[in-house]
Amino acid sequence: MAKFSTAWQKAMQLKLDYNNMMAEFIGEKEGFTDKDLKNAKTLAEAAHKNVAENRGTGMMGWTELPYNQSEIVEDIIATAKDIRKKFDNFVVLGIGGSALGPTAVFQALCHLRHNELSKKARKAPKLYVEDNVDPERMASLLGVLDLEKTVFNVITKSGATSETMSQYLIIMKILKDKFGDKAKEHMIATTSANRGNLIKIAKAEGLKTFYIPDGVGGRFSELCPVGLLPAAVLGIDIKAMLKGAAFMDKVCKSKDIKKNPALISALLEYLSMKKGKNISVMMPYADSLKYVADWYCQLWGESLGKAVDKDGNTVYAGQTPVKSLGVTDQHSQIQLYREGPFDKVITFIAVEKFRAEVEISDGCKEFPDVSFLCGHTMSELINSERKATEYALTTAHRLNYTITLPEVNAFTIGELLYMFELETAYTGAMLNVDTFNQPGVEGGKNATYALFGRKGYEKTKEEMDNAPKKKSEYIC
Ligand code: PA5
Numbered sequence: 001m002a003k004f005s006t007a008w009q010k011a012m013q014l015k016l017d018y019n020n021m022m023a024e025f026i027g028e029k030e031g032f033t034d035k036d037l038k039n040a041k042t043l044a045e046a047a048h049k050n051v052a053e054n055r056g057t058g059m060m061g062w063t064e065l066p067y068n069q070s071e072i073v074e075d076i077i078a079t080a081k082d083i084r085k086k087f088d089n090f091v092v093l094g095i096g097g098s099a100l101g102p103t104a105v106f107q108a109l110c111h112l113r114h115n116e117l118s119k120k121a122r123k124a125p126k127l128y129v130e131d132n133v134d135p136e137r138m139a140s141l142l143g144v145l146d147l148e149k150t151v152f153n154v155i156t157k158s159g160a161t162s163e164t165m166s167q168y169l170i171i172m173k174i175l176k177d178k179f180g181d182k183a184k185e186h187m188i189a190t191t192s193a194n195r196g197n198l199i200k201i202a203k204a205e206g207l208k209t210f211y212i213p214d215g216v217g218g219r220f221s222e223l224c225p226v227g228l229l230p231a232a233v234l235g236i237d238i239k240a241m242l243k244g245a246a247f248m249d250k251v252c253k254s255k256d257i258k259k260n261p262a263l264i265s266a267l268l269e270y271l272s273m274k275k276g277k278n279i280s281v282m283m284p285y286a287d288s289l290k291y292v293a294d295w296y297c298q299l300w301g302e303s304l305g306k307a308v309d310k311d312g313n314t315v316y317a318g319q320t321p322v323k324s325l326g327v328t329d330q331h332s333q334i335q336l337y338r339e340g341p342f343d344k345v346i347t348f349i350a351v352e353k354f355r356a357e358v359e360i361s362d363g364c365k366e367f368p369d370v371s372f373l374c375g376h377t378m379s380e381l382i383n384s385e386r387k388a389t390e391y392a393l394t395t396a397h398r399l400n401y402t403i404t405l406p407e408v409n410a411f412t413i414g415e416l417l418y419m420f421e422l423e424t425a426y427t428g429a430m431l432n433v434d435t436f437n438q439p440g441v442e443g444g445k446n447a448t449y450a451l452f453g454r455k456g457y458e459k460t461k462e463e464m465d466n467a468p469k470k471k472s473e474y475i476c
Helices: 006-011 034-039 041-054 070-086 097-109 135-144 162-186 198-205 225-233 238-251 261-274 287-304 334-339 378-395 410-431 439-451 458-465
Strands: 015-017 089-093 126-130 150-156 187-192 208-212 279-284 306-308 314-317 320-323 344-353 400-407
Touching (some): 015 261, 041 261, 041 410, 070 225, 070 238, 089 097, 097 150, 097 225, 097 287, 126 135, 135 162, 150 162, 150 225, 162 187, 187 198, 198 208, 208 225, 225 238, 261 344, 261 400, 279 287, 287 410, 306 439, 334 378, 400 410, 439 458
Parallel strands (some): 089 126, 089 150, 187 208, 279 344, 344 400
Antiparallel strands (some): 015 400
């Protein structure tokens, strides 16, 4: 089957199995009936219409990323080729959406021990994503990097985020001290074309710059230069990622919940929230997808966690996203999921065909309680454990559903990310919240500016100074 042929794309389509959300399988009390879904048809169709009508406008510029970047993609690929020739390390300086997307795609599509491979085997620079301002972490990074062979990519949409800009200041000073005028060859900026300070700094320094489109917020930015440049540097087929996203977009054109996986999952999560399921657990059964769960947590948490709805009503909407990894977390969290409060929906992500296989060796014949494993493969084991967990949760009446990837490749990752973005947009529309703002994040950012004496934040500083002082009697 030719890659990207219609038949191949169809074979690569993700599947969403929501049997275990239905009363028939999970029990009357927790599950949904066909009648429940029928009754919610108008709500689902309205959310679908809302997203369809607003796509490409305002903060929904991300819907068009699979289609409107052909020139930029060529520039990214050419830049990436040059970087691969010259450098051994590619370091992302960014936080939130600027870090979680690149990390998720790196883990999903590169060798799982990429940075430990030899240069020849890697065929691409090592990737480091620095998304904290822990001084020990920065010092340790600087301790291992050969700066001659390192290029940094500072990524910030606002061009103002304290964490990212402080990292930029630290690194740029080091680069200037070492390379003088050539420092700019070691720094690439990805930022908004017309907002914030980074763009001004980048112009003044003469940095190679990529732009984050206005209508693309941090957590929706993986499929623009934020994620595409690091991915291309790693040798990932970014055109295939975008093709996968476009394919999912096409699948989700339908307003019929039975045909649109993003819409049915949005509806099921929404109905679950209404039933008090305040926690959304994302549980991939594949190490490659471990950080997709992290990326999802930001997308889901920041987009839906809102105090007020679009009509100004106090709603305190949202669901707490939790990352879990199968099978690892079966041995830490499943006890709670199966027997704790009925407050969760668990999403499993399954992989049909792993890219490597390992057979479980023969041995221990005299110990049947061990030797039953022999002759099986690790992929059989991980998928059987997923089915077993699904069964265990279902029999305990715990809502769960499964998204299956035929395999993990650039196309299916594009599909998966785009599906989650659409699901989030549909759910936000159902909740009637502004999916694309993050006033809660801004609150913390502003308080940091105030503490550091940034101009314009004097009022916040005053409010913070006047906040009740902590009592020593409550500290032990
Ligand atoms: O989704 C968002 O917009 C945020 O979480 C941002 O990704 C995060 O705060 C970083 O912002 P910026 O890209 O402006 O540095």
